[in-house]
Amino acid sequence: MSRRFDLIAFDWDGTLFDSTAIIVRCIQEAVRDVGGTVPSDETAVYVIGLGLSQALAHAAPDVPPERYPQLGERYRVHYMRHQDDLSLFKGVLPMLDALHERGHVLTVATGKSRRGLNDTLQRTELQGRFQGSRTADETAGKPHPRMLHELMAEFGVAPERTLMVGDTTHDLQMALNAGCASVGVSYGAHEPSAFEALGPLAVVHSVAELQAWLLREG
Secondary structure (H helix, E strand, O other), X not given: OOOXXXXXXXXXXXXXXXXXXXXXXXXXXXXXXXXXXXXXXXXXXXXXXXXXXXXXXXXXXXXXHHHHHXXXXXXXXXXXXXXXXXXXXXXXXXHHHHHHHHOOEEEEEEOOOHHHHHXXXXXXXXXXXXXXXXXXXXXXXXXOOHHHHHHHHHHOOOHHHEEEEEOOHHHHHHHHHHOOXXXXXXXXXXXXXXXXXXXXOEEEOOHXXXXXXXXXXX
């Protein structure tokens, strides 16, 4: 079956990895640790997908910039305590295998740090499943298109042959900025009602539905 897209870029947290609730708690605890006003769940959810410094600055506007390094470190401490509680959404591995077998180049474009993503990708079940990846700290935070531009350049794929899959408006806006198509998933951080204005080809409600759409339309 012919492919519409040669390269598929996945967001990580909230799209492949079931981590939204834990990230929200870690952001809130980090802000509390440095004496800032603890953000609401809604504020903390909104910043998921952004680069860490950008996310924490938005979530804790009353924390002075000189304390951002401490804020970031406290976030990492809390996240590391919970990392064993995190898992892939059910069905992710079979989906990746089916797409790989079909010949898609599978990549990750995430607001995580390179260190954080590499730690996760060391898991046995994930090794070799992605041909490329970009993180916010080595490129630019979403919705800047640099992550997608670099992945497309690395694999020689044109924007019209590239698809971004994500759970936030930051992901879909990044795809729009890069001239790529997108698919939104409704089971992650952002309310899917905000996706329509960004023109995704589809909004899906489970990994099984995502896999079916990708194999049918991708």
